[in-house]
Amino acid sequence: MKVMDRIVFYQKLGFLPEDMEQLAISRQRLLLQEVNGYIDDMTQAETAERAYQGLREQLEKYMKKQQLAGISAAQAKYESCYDMLYCQLESARHVYEKYQVMGIGEKIFFDTMKCFPRFMDECQAQKGIRYFDRGWWTYRQTSMRLFRIGVLEYEMAEANREEVSGSEVRYGHETGQRRYSTTVRLHIPSDADLSPAAVDASIQEAVLFFRKYYPRYGHAEYTCHSWLLAPALKRLLREDSRILAFQRRFDIGEVDEGSCSYLQWIFQASEDVPLIDLPEQTSLQRTAKNYLLAGGRIGDAYGIMRIASGINNAVD
Structure with missing residues (x-):
């Protein structure tokens, strides 16, 4: 071809x-x-x-x-x-x-590869210069290990023995009871629509995608490691927040309060920016900044998607 x-x-x-x-x-x-x-x-x-x-x-x-x-x-x-x-x-x-x-289909291909200009846009917003600094990440897209399907991205991964053991301890599962040998990791692009309907559609389309094109991942466990899962967000956002609706799809396990990854996504700022200088252009920025200045910590968290969140609702 x-x-x-x-x-x-x-x-x-x-x-x-x-x-x-x-x-x-x-x-x-x-x-x-x-x-x-x-x-x-x-x-x-x-x-x-x-x-x-x-x-x-x-x-x-x-x-x-x-x-x-x-x-x-x-x-x-x-x-x-x-x-x-x-x-x-x-x-x-x-x-x-x-x-x-x-x-x-071409839609999945182009949606996946549009990460390249998107990352440059993000870098320009954060650093003021149009620059590509995500090569360490984007070989996943070029090797068909990660796909954007609808509003979310999905990365195929193996659940190796160490991950399985750690997750069994972390989530209280008895040894030998975990059902999954493969994992699909969810990633949330900066331009993602997190409305429940859009997320539902993305998850269901992804499940069918993997069952059709990558059967080993057709019944994989879906996980996410993101600042969007940080429990501290419950103190900062309204109950009807789309972020909290997304968070409720997961059983939250390990929480890393020391992670500063949220700075890039909430404030488009790097870790070396003093808290007092963080922008206050959005309501979340203002609320989060006040919370941080008062000594609060946001961090990030790891979660496993609940089956009821759309994985088994997809129709073969």
């Missing part, structure tokens, strides 16, 4: 013209024979993480060469982020063929 045209692909994902210009420069700058192997391997679930690490090391060598040639460290780092973006987009462009062979 024919690989999708590069420019058409960028346009369908919604990249800005300046992004596409930088990507074209990266294509000219890169020694493609040195990165093509990494690009191919990032389309395979078994090799994607290792390929990303190898590519990152290769691009770091490029950065050092550029600095030796007189380019500033900041400029070299900026160019390198587009080099990584270019390579991962090439992986995504080639994995489109696998979607076609498997019969997975």
Whole structure:
């Protein structure tokens, strides 16, 4: 099958013209024979993480060469982020063929791969510069390990012995009684509609998706590790909050009050921003900021989705 045209692909994902210009420069700058192997391997679930690490090391060598040639460290780092973006987009462009062979629709493909410009938008909102810094994450998308289905993302994972043992202790299950050997991890994109109807539709579509295309995950356990599950949010939000409605779908287990991941998602801020300087543009920002200034902690939590939340309601 024919690989999708590069420019058409960028346009369908919604990249800005300046992004596409930088990507074209990266294509000219890169020694493609040195990165093509990494690009191919990032389309395979078994090799994607290792390929990303190898590519990152290769691009770091490029950065050092550029600095030796007189380019500033900041400029070299900026160019390198587009080099990584270019390579991962090439992986995504080639994995489109696998979607076609498997019969997975274009909507899921493009919804999944739109994470790339979305992450750049998030970085710009937080740091004031359009930058790609999520290569450590997006090899999951390029290797068909993670899909966006409706409003949520779903990542296939194995429930290894350590995870099973830890979860059995954490959630009070007796040894040997856990039914799952595979796990689907839920992730919540920053632009997700968390209305109950949208979440229900996403979960039910995902269950059918995995039963059809990845039968080993057709009856997997669904888990989530997120600031959205933090129990402290019950003190900050109204009972009818969409976030709390989402949270109630899970049996909450381990809570990490020390995690600061919520800062990025609530405030679009990094951990080094003083609490007093956090923005107050939304009601949640104002409430959370006051709570933090008073000594409160938000953190994040891990939860297992309850069966009644839509997993077994899907129709085969």
